[in-house]
Amino acid sequence: MISLDQVEKRYEQGGAVVHALRSTTLDLRGGDFVAVVGPSGSGKSTLLSVLGAMLNPSAGRVVLDGTSVYEIGVAERARVRNERIGFVFQNFNLVPWMTALENVELPLRLYGGSRAERRGRALELLEHFGLADRVGHRPSELSAGQQQRVALARTLVTRPTLVLADEPTGNLDPASRNLVLQTLTDFRDDDRAIVLVTHDPAVSRAADRILTISDGLLEESKAASEIGLASDVA
Numbered sequence: 001m002i003s004l005d006q007v008e009k010r011y012e013q014g015g016a017v018v019h020a021l022r023s024t025t026l027d028l029r030g031g032d033f034v035a036v037v038g039p040s041g042s043g044k045s046t047l048l049s050v051l052g053a054m055l056n057p058s059a060g061r062v063v064l065d066g067t068s069v070y071e072i073g074v075a076e077r078a079r080v081r082n083e084r085i086g087f088v089f090q091n092f093n094l095v096p097w098m099t100a101l102e103n104v105e106l107p108l109r110l111y112g113g114s115r116a117e118r119r120g121r122a123l124e125l126l127e128h129f130g131l132a133d134r135v136g137h138r139p140s141e142l143s144a145g146q147q148q149r150v151a152l153a154r155t156l157v158t159r160p161t162l163v164l165a166d167e168p169t170g171n172l173d174p175a176s177r178n179l180v181l182q183t184l185t186d187f188r189d190d191d192r193a194i195v196l197v198t199h200d201p202a203v204s205r206a207a208d209r210i211l212t213i214s215d216g217l218l219e220e221s222k223a224a225s226e227i228g229l230a231s232d233v234a
Contacts, residue, residue, distance in 0.1 A: 001027075001028050001029050001030050001032070001064070001065065001161065001162065001193050002027075002028045002051065002062070002063065002064045002065070002162055002193070003025075003026065003027045003028070003062070003063050004024050004025060004026040004027075004050070004051070004060065004061075004062055005025055005060050005061045005062075005063070006023050006024070006025055006059065006060040006061075007021065007023070007024045007025075007026075007050060007057045007059065007060030007061070007062060008021055008022060008023050008024070008057060008058045008059040008060055009021040009046050009050060009055065009057050009058050009216075010058045019215070019216045020043050020046040020216050021043050021046045021047055021050065021057070021216045021218075022043075022215075022216040022217045022218075023059075023060070024047070024060070024218045026211075026218065028162075028193045028195065029193065030161070030188075030189065030191045030192055030193055031188055031189060031192075031193065032188070032193040032194070032208065032209060033184065033185060033188050033193070033194045033196070033206070033207045033208045033209070034193070034194065034195050034196070034207055034208075034209045034210070034211060035195075035196045035197075035198060035203070035204035035206070035207035035209070035210050035211070036048075036195065036196070036197045036198070036210075036211045036212075036213055036218070037198055037199070037200075037201055037204050037210060037211070037212050037213070037221075038199065038212060038213035038214055039199055039214070040199060042213045042214050042215065042216070043213050043214075043215070043216040043217075043218070044166075044197045044199075044213055045166065045197070046216070047197070047213065047218065048164050048166055048195070048197050050062060051162070051164055051195060052081065052085055052087060052164050053069045053070075053077050053080060053081040053085060054081070056070050057070065064080065064084060064085075064162070065084065065161065067080060069081075082107075082110060082158075083158070083160075084160055084161045084162060085160050085161075085162050085163075085164065086155040086156065086158065086160035086162070086163045086164070087155060087163075087164050087165075087166070088151060088152055088155050088163065088164070088165040088166065088168040089151070089166050089167075089168070090166060090167040090168060090170040090171060091171075092139070092147045092148055092150070092151045093151065094139040094147060094150060094151055094154075095139075096138065096139050096140065097138065098138065099135065099136050099137060099138055100126060100131060100134050100135050100136070100137055100138075100139075100142065100146075100150045101119070101122055101123065101126065101135040101136065103139070103150055103151075103154055104122035104125060104126060104150060104153045104154045104157050105118045105119060105122045105157075106154065107154060107157055107158050108121065108122070108157060108158065111158070121157055122153070122157055123135065125153035125156060125157055126150070126153055128153075128183075129149040129150075129152070129153055129179070129183070130149070130179075131146060131149060131150065131153075134146060134150075144171045144172060144173075144176075145172050145173055145175070145176030145179075146176075148168065148169075148171070148172055148176060148180060149176065149179065149180070152168070152180055152183060152184075156183075156187060159192075160192070161191060161192050161193070162192070162193055162195070163184065163187065163188075163192070163193070163194045163195070164195050164197075165184065165194065165195065165196040165197065166197050167197060167198055167199070168180055168184075168196065169181065169198070169200075169203055170198075170200075177203070181203070181206040182206075184196065184206065185206055194207075209221075
């Protein structure tokens with residue numbers, strides 16, 4: 001699936017070197033649901049950007065499905081990112097003048113296919129998220145929980161092999177949070193993996209595997225069930 005081999009990210013700031021990500025080796029396989037837990041400024045967003053083919057590391061290699069993503073051209077890297085990686089953000093990033101249905105359909109326009117096929121896939125996901133009666137609503141007409149569900153449907157509609165979720169439950173009520181986490185859990189399979197970044201240890205209980213990050217140093221933790229964080233997502 002995806003691996004990091006001795007990956008580092010360094011910045012120069014005021015004449016000093018800042019280690020946003022220290023030498024990191026990580027292997028993720030299909031079926032993995034990994035939570036990365038750490039405080040603000042610990043390196044979580046840097047790690048996610050490197051995994052997502054958006055930020056060139058200062059050292060090391062990132063290999064996704066056999067492709068070293070930072071050793072190919074920018075256009076090819078964008079294609080790999082669009083076809084194989086899905087992103088879920090805390091701030092939703094929905095297009096404000098589009099309806100929920102149009103927002104979910106949007107990524108599929110890059111892949112061709114008939115309008116009926118695109119619409120059918122988008123409607124299927126919106127119905128799964130309990131939004132069948134909101135397909136014609138714009139983001140400003142939806143609650144925060146509903147907007148996040150639309151954003152998640154938009155991410156999953158292309159069936160990416162790797163989903164990177166950056167604090168996806170930070171603005172949600174408990175019911176919406178549980179639905180998002182349960183959907184991520186259900187989505188992973190032998191061909192797909194989930195990486196969820198959070199500062200909240202309670203959210204990490206949805207994952208099978210927990211990594212902690214502090215001062216750019218990533219470390220493997222025990223499985224959630226081994227440290228008393230068995231999932232209560234219903």
